[in-house]
Amino acid sequence: NAGVTQTPKFRVLKTGQSMTLLCAQDMNHEYMYWYRQDPGMGLRLIHYSVGEGTTAKGEVPDGYNVSRLKKQNFLLGLESAAPSQTSVYFCASRTGTHTNTEAFFGQGTRLTVV
Amino acid sequence: AQTVTQSQPEMSVQEAETVTLSCTYDTSENNYYLFWYKQPPSRQMILVIRQEAYKQQNATENRFSVNFQKAAKSFSLKISDSQLGDTAMYFCAARQGGSEKLVFGKGTKLTVNP
Numbered sequence: 707n708a709g710v711t712q713t714p715k716f717r718v719l720k721t722g723q724s725m726t727l728l729c730a731q732d733m734n735h736e737y738m739y740w741y742r743q744d745p746g747m748g749l750r751l752i753h754y755s756v757g758e759g760t761t762a763k764g765e766v767p768d769g770y771n772v773s774r775l776k777k778q779n780f781l782l783g784l785e786s787a788a789p790s791q792t793s794v795y796f797c798a799s800r801t802g803t804h805t806n807t808e809a810f811f812g813q814g815t816r817l818t819v820v
Numbered sequence: 821a822q823t824v825t826q827s828q829p830e831m832s833v834q835e836a837e838t839v840t841l842s843c844t845y846d847t848s849e850n851n852y853y854l855f856w857y858k859q860p861p862s863r864q865m866i867l868v869i870r871q872e873a874y875k876q877q878n879a880t881e882n883r884f885s886v887n888f889q890k891a892a893k894s895f896s897l898k899i900s901d902s903q904l905g906d907t908a909m910y911f912c913a914a915r916q917g918g919s920e921k922l923v924f925g926k927g928t929k930l931t932v933n934p
Contacts, residue, residue, distance in 0.1 A: 737920055746829075748911060748926040756920055764921065796865065798922075806853050806872050809922055811865035 708732050712797050712812035719787045719819045727782040727815050729797030736802040738780035739764075739809065740772060742793040749796060755780055756802070787819045822847045824914050826925035833902045834933050840887075841897045841928050843912030850874075851917030854888070854895045859909040859927075868910070871895065873917075902932045 713728045729738065736757050741749040741764075751764030755774040769791060771783045780799075784791060794816050798809040823846045833839035845854065856868040871879045871888050879886050883903075887896045895914075899906055912925040 739920075739922070741924075746926060748824075748826075749913075749924040751921055751923070754920055762920075765923075794863070798865075806870065808855065808867045808870060814863045 710797055710799055710810050710812040712795075712815050714815060715813065716816045717818070719784075719817065721787060721789060721819060723787050724783070724785050725787065725817075726784075727795055727797075727817075729780045729782070729799075729812060731778055731780075731797075731799040731810070733799060733801070733810065734777070735799035735810075736777075737800040737809075738774065739798040739800075740770070740780065740782045741796045741798065742766065742791075743796060743814070744793050752782065752795075787817075789819045791817065792819045793817060822852075822914055822916055822919075822921070822923045824912050824923050824925040826912055826928050828928045829926070830929045830931070832931040832933055833899075835902055835904060837902055838898060838900045839902055839930065841899075841910050841912075841930065843895045843897070843925055845893050845895060845912070845914045847893070847914065847916055849916045849918075853915045853917070854886075855913040855915075855922075856884070856886070856895075856897045857911045857913060857924075858906075859911065860905075860907070865911075869897065899930075904932050904934060906930060907932045 739754040740752040753772040758777040797812040800809045854871045
């Protein structure tokens with residue numbers, strides 16, 4: 707059972723380059739999330755989706771875009787990477803069947819912008 | 821806005837002893853959910869324990885238990901018989917009922933010493 711899979715695991719970008727992080731889940735979950743984790747800051751929500759074709763802004767959405775064209779995939783895009791976007795990015799998903807359900811996380815993507 | 825505060829950036833404990841990690845939260849809702857996640861060096865986020873605000877009984881999962889003080893908005897995690905494998909970052913998180921946003925604290929780095 708793969709759960710939540712993030713691609714790639716590591717990436718180094720130059721300032722101004724673009725890239726897309728892919729999150730795929732095989733649990734048929736309705737809700738998906740993108741977080742960033744920075745030292746001393748915990749996890750901060752970037753964007754989230756409550757279903758296919760819908761997205762919403764989280765706590766720190768600036769500089770990122772997302773798309774949820776298929777229920778199982780949630781893409782996070784950086785159009786013009788900046789050093790401030792150096793971080794570890796986590797994708798998570800959750801079923802909406804019950805309100806107390808936990809979020810399942812991918813293993814993270816370490817992104818460095820130089 | 822919902823906030824989660826972990827006041828202990830780092831803690832250490834001797835193997836087989838008991839340690840308590842603190843967490844306080846702020847919410848205006850009566851219906852909400854609280855979680856403790858563990859992040860070992862592998863970076864994988866793992867759910868340790870959850871608590872529904874409407875339940876008065878403290879949640880317990882094997883060696884892990886919580887002390888949920890609703891009036892004080894406190895949600896501490898107690899780890900009994902600490903093991904070397906408990907060494908990790910621990911994050912407290914909260915989600916208001918009806919909201920999809922899972923808000924995290926900044927984390928507590930726990931080291932279990934042999």
